[in-house]
Amino acid sequence: MLPGAVRAATRRKPNIVLILADDLGWGDLGSYGARLIRTPALDRMAREGIRLTDAYASANVCTPSRAGLLTGRYPIRTGLAYDVIRASDTIGLPPGEVTIAEMLKPDYATALIGKWHLGHVAPYWPPTVQGFDLFFGLPYSHDMTPLSLYEAHAPGVELTREDVDFARLTERFFDRGFRFIETNRAKPFFLMMALTAPHYPLVPNPDHAGHSPAAAYGQVVEEVDAGVGRLFARLARLGIDRDTLVIVTSDNGPWFEGSSGPLRDRKGGGGWDGGFRVPFIARQPGRIAPGRTSAALSMNIDLLPTLAAWTGRPLPAVELDGRDIGALLRSGGPSPHEDLLLFDNESVAAIRTAHWKYVRRSYYRTVDLPLSDHGYDLLFDLRVDPAETYNVSSLHADVMADMRARAARADARFGAFARGPRKKVG
Incomplete structure (x- = not known):
């Protein structure tokens, strides 16, 4: 002390x-x-x-x-x-x-x-x-x-x-x-x-x-x-x-x-x-x-x-x-x-560990893009690539499997809380 x-x-x-x-x-x-x-x-x-x-x-x-x-x-x-x-x-x-x-x-x-x-x-x-x-x-x-x-x-x-x-x-x-x-x-x-x-x-x-x-x-x-x-x-x-x-x-x-x-x-x-x-x-x-x-x-x-x-x-x-x-x-x-779970609206968009960042949701033009639904979820090694520029999932199949399992557990744990878009007034 x-x-x-x-x-x-x-x-x-x-x-x-x-x-x-x-x-x-x-x-x-x-x-x-x-x-x-x-x-x-x-x-x-x-x-x-x-x-x-x-x-x-x-x-x-x-x-x-x-x-x-x-x-x-x-x-x-x-x-x-x-x-x-x-x-x-x-x-x-x-x-x-x-x-x-x-x-x-x-x-x-x-x-x-x-x-x-x-x-x-x-x-x-x-x-x-x-x-x-x-x-x-x-x-x-x-x-x-x-x-x-x-x-x-x-x-x-x-x-x-x-x-x-x-x-x-x-x-x-x-x-x-x-x-x-x-x-x-x-x-x-x-x-x-x-x-x-x-x-x-x-x-x-x-x-x-x-x-x-x-x-x-x-x-x-x-x-x-x-x-x-x-x-x-x-x-x-x-x-x-x-x-x-x-x-x-x-x-x-x-x-x-x-x-x-x-x-x-x-x-x-x-x-x-x-x-x-x-x-x-x-x-x-x-x-x-x-x-x-x-x-x-x-x-x-x-x-x-x-x-x-x-x-x-x-x-x-x-x-x-x-x-x-x-x-x-x-x-x-x-x-x-x-x-750590990173939510975009009510979806788990990414997961961060000390070493890795797993991203499965982005945007393209007017589209909310669930990358994992298209088989293109991404893995980044933040120790060498903090800007999240190069997907290294092909080099680390074991890490990618672990991240997908974490995401599945998070979906199961928090999915019941989702309420969807609110109705607009007026």
């Missing part, structure tokens, strides 16, 4: 700040190879904590990914695996699902600042029905209408008076998060900051406009980085820096802009890594050894069981798909996963 870790652990339960960017690409941060976007605060966070290179979202679009993150379960279990919730939809995260916020109660003050996108009608709305004491933000993506900022304190929801100022939205979210931290600095808190940046449309803050060679996208990401720098300064000023676990990640890969680095494809792109693999940086001085980079497998479904162990809270009495990656975060230990 690191020096001072016992003192830090026994002084108080750790605070948690989870910053979830929207459509931030794997290659959009300096520590992940970005050259046109400057992210000094996040790069410093990586040096002072751990950076995961093989962290995955549980979906390649945002609603199912957020459902997986908050519940520790593959989103197909919650009925939210297909597409995203539209403004006309009346579905949401089932009230019986246990979120991270609910798992942390009653020990923690809890807040969700930013985008919810897990249901905007009763009984799924507002997020205070799922364990959050405070909600300040948007019901869904900021490219959907009608759109307003809401603030909710259990049990009701109140529309804020001001209109949505897109250029100042990230600034507003950070400022509201800081107010929550100030109010609850003397007790354990969980703050989830689900930013809308850098999801399209891109409206840079005037204070950051023109500052990035990556144009509007870069300016928006650099403002997020500046907010992270402000966060660490605030935690230090309040004397709770060492008591606070901070995690920064993304809900899926980049959309129209942004970088997936060397990874193939992007948001919504079948079973390819560019839509699923995301940046993931974690930092807590005295509890996470600094300066580490790990290629161990993880997924956002791991956050609930990891935070349960991190805070000493019991796990919910449900079947979880996530695993505790606390040892990985603290000291770069091995992954607890033998494999």
Whole structure:
């Protein structure tokens, strides 16, 4: 154990700040190879904590990914695996699902600042029905209408008076998060900051406009980085820096802009890594050894069981798909996963192991292409081909047989949860 870790652990339960960017690409941060976007605060966070290179979202679009993150379960279990919730939809995260916020109660003050996108009608709305004491933000993506900022304190929801100022939205979210931290600095808190940046449309803050060679996208990401720098300064000023676990990640890969680095494809792109693999940086001085980079497998479904162990809270009495990656975060230990399933809508589109990537679903023009149905499922050796460019199934028949067997077991296990496309309203 690191020096001072016992003192830090026994002084108080750790605070948690989870910053979830929207459509931030794997290659959009300096520590992940970005050259046109400057992210000094996040790069410093990586040096002072751990950076995961093989962290995955549980979906390649945002609603199912957020459902997986908050519940520790593959989103197909919650009925939210297909597409995203539209403004006309009346579905949401089932009230019986246990979120991270609910798992942390009653020990923690809890807040969700930013985008919810897990249901905007009763009984799924507002997020205070799922364990959050405070909600300040948007019901869904900021490219959907009608759109307003809401603030909710259990049990009701109140529309804020001001209109949505897109250029100042990230600034507003950070400022509201800081107010929550100030109010609850003397007790354990969980703050989830689900930013809308850098999801399209891109409206840079005037204070950051023109500052990035990556144009509007870069300016928006650099403002997020500046907010992270402000966060660490605030935690230090309040004397709770060492008591606070901070995690920064993304809900899926980049959309129209942004970088997936060397990874193939992007948001919504079948079973390819560019839509699923995301940046993931974690930092807590005295509890996470600094300066580490790990290629161990993880997924956002791991956050609930990891935070349960991190805070000493019991796990919910449900079947979880996530695993505790606390040892990985603290000291770069091995992954607890033998494999990860990558769902495209309600289909298992790919399977990832430490060495191999099996892909059986893609898109071609307007066709959702089940490759395995055409006898053309693919195998990639990610140790030498992280871009998934050359199919090596003919060289590794034994691995291919194993992957097909894993896929068959996954189909049998999760197929009963599939609900199919939702009927459109109107």
